[in-house]
Amino acid sequence: MDLFVRERGEGPPLLLLHGLFGSADNLGAIARNLEADYKVISLDLRNHGRSPHVEGMSYTAMAADVKLILDKLDIGKCHVFGHSMGGKTAMQLALDAPDRISRLVVGDIAPVSYGNHHSDILQGLRTVAESDAVSRTDAEAILADFVNEPDVLSFLLTNWRRGNNGKGHWRIGLDAIIGGYSEISAENTGLAVDIPTLFLRGSLSDYIKPEHREAILALFPKATVRTVEGTGHWLHAEKPELVARLINRFLSNDL
Incomplete structure (x- = not known):
């Protein structure tokens, strides 16, 4: 799996993994805030951004993709920050290859199974894909019937592209994501690992709940949870400087 890779900065390697419907670009603010202290490596995960579209969205498969990139870059060991789906991928990498x-820093996700939070979004994305939409404005007009949150709508539309043939298309592997959604919403599996881990949760988000504590500590007994006040699920985009500072303090063993 030849994932798209972007590298910036110098220092100890720090891998950044984005969430569902995202790309390396979405973590750009975090990368810019950390590149002075780390060699920041941002990936587009499978079926996202500029990486290949393939069947299967299991965390074991995505973690294996990431491990291959580390091998390709000759990186033996690194720090990792993952948000949402990228956080689950990061956790699975830790469980499958703890060495x-x-x-590890996990952004607003727990290693548990979640319900289908994206049925309306997926239906909207499919409806746009099957339409005659060409421009982003065309796509937005259709998708707005399914997504009523302006910030989420704008985020999703970052994936809309006009091809060389003049037709519009989604940059994500929509069929693979829809077909693999049960894998995306699944829990992480494995044996407990002795890796210092920081979970960052948004105070306005319900992705990390008190009842998730047992599941977190069962796999990551060295985990701590910190709340980023005034943020929702996209905490890294809402307060990038603060989130980057918390990441840096933890990686520097000051938190």
Whole structure:
């Protein structure tokens, strides 16, 4: 799996993994805030951004994709920050290859199974894909019937592209994501790992709940949870400087 890779900065390697419907670009603010202290490596995960579209969205498969990139870049061990789906991928990498991760930071997700939070979004994306939409404005007019949150709508539309043939298309592997959604919403599996881990939760988000504590500590007994006040699920986009500072303090062993 030849994932798209972007590298910036110098220092200890820090891998950034984006969430569902995202790309390396979505973590740009975090990368810019950390590139002075780390060699920041941002990936587009499978079926996202500029990476290949393939069947299967299991966390075991996505973690294996990431491990191959680390091998390709000759990185033996690194720090990892993952948000949402990227956080679950990061956790699975830690569970499957604990020798490859020094410290782990997970953005607003727990290693548990979630319900279908994206049925309306997926239906909207499919409706746009099957339409005659060409421009982003065309796509937005259709998708707005399914997504009533302006910020989420704008985020999703970052994936809309006009091809060389003049037709519009989604940059994500929509069929693979829809077909693999049960894998995306699944829990992480494995044996407990002795890796220092920081979970960052948005105070306005319900992705990490008190009842998730047992599941977190069962797999990551060295985990701590910090709340980023005034943020929702996209905490890294809402307060990038603060989130980057918390990441840096934890990776520097000051938190």
